[in-house]
Amino acid sequence: MIAAPLFIISVPELVIAQCKAGIVGSFPALNAREGEGDPPLLDAWLTQISEELDRHNQANPDRPAAPFAVNQIVHRSNTRLERDLEICARHKVPIWITSLGARVEVNEAAHSCGGVVLHDIINNTFAKKAIAKGADGLVAVAAGAGGHAGQQSPFALMAEIREWFEGPVALSGAIATGQALLAARAMGADFGYVGSPFIATQEANAQSDYKQMIVESGAEDIIYSSLFTGVWGNYLRGSVENAGMDPDNLPEADSSSMNFSSGSSKPKAWKTIWGSGQGIGAIKSVGPAGAIVDRMSDEYAAAGARLAGEFGGDDD
Numbered sequence: 001m002i003a004a005p006l007f008i009i010s011v012p013e014l015v016i017a018q019c020k021a022g023i024v025g026s027f028p029a030l031n032a033r034e035g036e037g038d039p040p041l042l043d044a045w046l047t048q049i050s051e052e053l054d055r056h057n058q059a060n061p062d063r064p065a066a067p068f069a070v071n072q073i074v075h076r077s078n079t080r081l082e083r084d085l086e087i088c089a090r091h092k093v094p095i096w097i098t099s100l101g102a103r104v105e106v107n108e109a110a111h112s113c114g115g116v117v118l119h120d121i122i123n124n125t126f127a128k129k130a131i132a133k134g135a136d137g138l139v140a141v142a143a144g145a146g147g148h149a150g151q152q153s154p155f156a157l158m159a160e161i162r163e164w165f166e167g168p169v170a171l172s173g174a175i176a177t178g179q180a181l182l183a184a185r186a187m188g189a190d191f192g193y194v195g196s197p198f199i200a201t202q203e204a205n206a207q208s209d210y211k212q213m214i215v216e217s218g219a220e221d222i223i224y225s226s227l228f229t230g231v232w233g234n235y236l237r238g239s240v241e242n243a244g245m246d247p248d249n250l251p252e253a254d255s256s257s258m259n260f261s262s263g264s265s266k267p268k269a270w271k272t273i274w275g276s277g278q279g280i281g282a283i284k285s286v287g288p289a290g291a292i293v294d295r296m297s298d299e300y301a302a303a304g305a306r307l308a309g310e311f312g313g314d315d316d
């Protein structure tokens with residue numbers, strides 16, 4: 001399981017909790033925003049995460065932390081990309097997740113420090129481009145995912161990718177139970193990539209109303225719109241209503257309105273209009289991130305044992 005990077009929400013406390021619980025934790029580099037003239041916060045975050053995980057590994061050699069990942073938004077409006085690549089290479093970030101554009105120089109920066117790159121795609125054409133440009137693996141974002149989701153069935157997307165690609169693939173889109181994680185593996189994915197469930201955790205940097213809305217909502221409460229960032233994505237219906245808009249009659253936006261420059265007003269959209277995937281029916285309360293990992297791990301083992309029984313295998 002890989003915990004997906006979440007704009008604003010994924011902060012070192014959450015990443016550290018995810019890694020200590022045994023899954024890959026991640027955050028978008030853009031979440032580390034320092035004040036004007038201050039030293040890069042990304043540098044401080046990476047030091048904090050590495051030191052805390054080293055301490056954990058020394059104290060728990062039998063249960064070491066999983067590696068962490070940093071997400072780079074490779075979009076022309078991300079004006080600090082070059083600086084962030086240098087900082088991540090210097091800190092030898094083990095896993096680099098790239099989204100919204102495949103660029104050779106990002107892959108080269110990752111490889112220069114021994115990192116691996118997983119590139120986020122929503123269809124087979126983008127998947128082929130990403131691998132051609134030097135990514136090591138893929139994050140296949142299928143229908144139902146939180147944030148900038150795709151529209152394809154995970155069954156179709158995984159099958160098309162596995163026709164030509166044998167490298168690492170993480171499958172994403174409404175995976176919130178161990179049963180769904182096992183299904184992703186059965187489809188040929190190496191990892192399940194899980195985002196929205198981690199919004200409703202103590203360690204997440206989200207308002208308590210947002211966490212509570214995740215707990216109280218289900219798949220029917222998710223709407224698909226391009227209005228808020230210029231890219232199609234999934235959002236909580238209740239947050240759109242609270243902002244005074246009609247979720248069933250939203251206009252479309254064009255992709256030129258996307259902007260990830262530092263200091264942009266766009267984070268505001270994410271602060272009032274709340275992103276979420278369709279899998280949140282499985283989230284019944286706000287708790288520690290480690291509890292989600294434990295629950296999904298138990299469900300995964302039980303579902304695997306049940307299927308092994310059906311196929312005549314043993315159940316351990």
Ligand SMILES: Cc1cc2nc3c(=O)[nH]c(=O)nc-3n(C[C@H](O)[C@H](O)[C@H](O)COP(=O)(O)O)c2cc1C
Nearest residue numbers: 004005006007099145146147174194195196275277
């Ligand atoms: C609130 C929110 C913010 C997100 N921010 C980012 C981001 O900054 N970068 C990115 O690559 N993906 C982002 N995503 C997408 C997730 O990384 C991931 O693809 C998605 O959450 C997986 O689907 P799930 O939420 O159904 O598990 C975001 C998703 C949500 C719900």
